[in-house]
Amino acid sequence: MSTITQIESKAHLESLIKETAIVVCDFYADWCGPCKAIAPFFQKLSETTAGVPSVRFAKVDTQVHRDIAAAYSVSALPTFIVFKDGAVLERIQGADPRKLQQAVARLAGHLLSGGGSSSSNSGGASASGRNNGNSGGANGSWRGAELPRGYTDITDQIEPKGSELLNADDNSGPVKVLFDGAKPSALGDKKGEEAKTKDWVESGEDDQLLLFMPFQSMVKLHTLQLTSLPAKDDDDAPMRPGKIHLYTNKPHNLDFSEADDTPPTQAIELTEKDWNANGTANIGLRFVKFQNITSLVIYVVSGDGDGDKVRLDRVRLVGESGEKREMGKLEKIGDEPGE
Structure with a gap:
């Protein structure tokens, strides 16, 4: 059968x-x-x-x-x-x-x-x-927060090779660790596991980061999930992101002065209450402004606190991929088998 x-x-x-x-x-x-x-x-x-x-x-x-x-x-x-x-x-x-x-x-x-x-x-x-x-x-794939009903995790639509992170500390992991589906090592059970894997990023000279993410296909974004897990027993530990600006459909990353001068698609303020037990903030987006998106820039303008650096462990995107294509493209699929 x-x-x-x-x-x-x-x-x-x-x-x-x-x-x-x-x-x-x-x-x-x-x-x-x-x-x-x-x-x-x-x-x-x-x-x-x-x-x-x-x-x-x-x-x-x-x-x-x-x-x-x-x-x-x-x-x-x-x-x-x-x-x-x-x-x-x-x-x-x-x-x-x-x-x-x-x-x-x-x-x-x-x-x-x-x-x-x-x-x-x-x-x-x-x-x-x-x-x-x-x-x-x-x-x-590990996720630090539940998915909104009716939407899916579309982090796999990010093109890691085209992604770029500005002002990352030299001791941070590569930008692709932010999109890793594995559980962050900071939540692991083995002592010292976090220090060995370096599956997180920290800012360098100050508390700002600029992350550029191009997508493999046009997407609709509903929710942004950020995970940040600074060490709790370290007085010099970096901060979690506080003020964030998002920009859509940029052909390349912005520099910091350009980001400061560009009105964001959405501005976000995070406080301690926004982070759950997994160190994840579940950020709802203004869905009407995040339709037909080909890239996303996350600008961490400042951290939440008085520290010198900020830290990110994971970035997850929630929404829909490949939705509502033109009907002409659908016809093309059936009419041109040679493609």
Whole structure:
């Protein structure tokens, strides 16, 4: 018996995601080479959850069901969409086995934690033991705060090679550690683990940082999650960010004087009460101003306190990727198999 459901209509898919807690759906086309290449891998992943009634794998032929592809804003092939409790939880564009496997691993962690283990329990937004904000499983990406309902972690849309961090201390880790899905070493159990890994960044001469992040695709940002974990028993420890300015759609990083002279897309003031037990601030963005974003600049204008430096351990982006592409692009996918 096949472990994958072939979707026959839009109503069929809607019924499946309504009746099943978690649905992993592959949007493909027969002419698409990458779709064919990853199909065996998708099949193997489906077999890992065989017998679990709350999880189903499905496939949508976008040549046959263009209405379904349009309804879910599928603009590139293959696209994998994970539905949880009837809403889009995660979206993966392209034949990327690693990202797909990580998504399924996060589902496995969710199931093991007690969430979504049966259809009757699919209504709960949080599983027991997740109040600390760590919504990733043992094999999934760590997050310092819960995701807003209906939105996904799109940190993987950041292009690390094009990212740039200004005024970082020489002893800091590389900029890519900010986007790492691993649990920050400062929250680890082993003494001295933090000092060995250097999976954080600190400012250099003063308490300012400028972080430029280009994206792999156009995104919509809903929430910014920042994690900062200065040592509590060190009088000379750096500060957490206090005043932050955000800038969107810049082709490159700003310098500090340019940032000071440019009106921000949004200005943020953080205080001690904004940081949770994981050292994470969950910052809601003015969603209307963060539509169709190709890059983001985070300017830490100053720290919260009287110290000389600021520290960042993780940056997570929450929102939607590849949403609401022009319908002409969707038609192009089906009409030009040579691309």
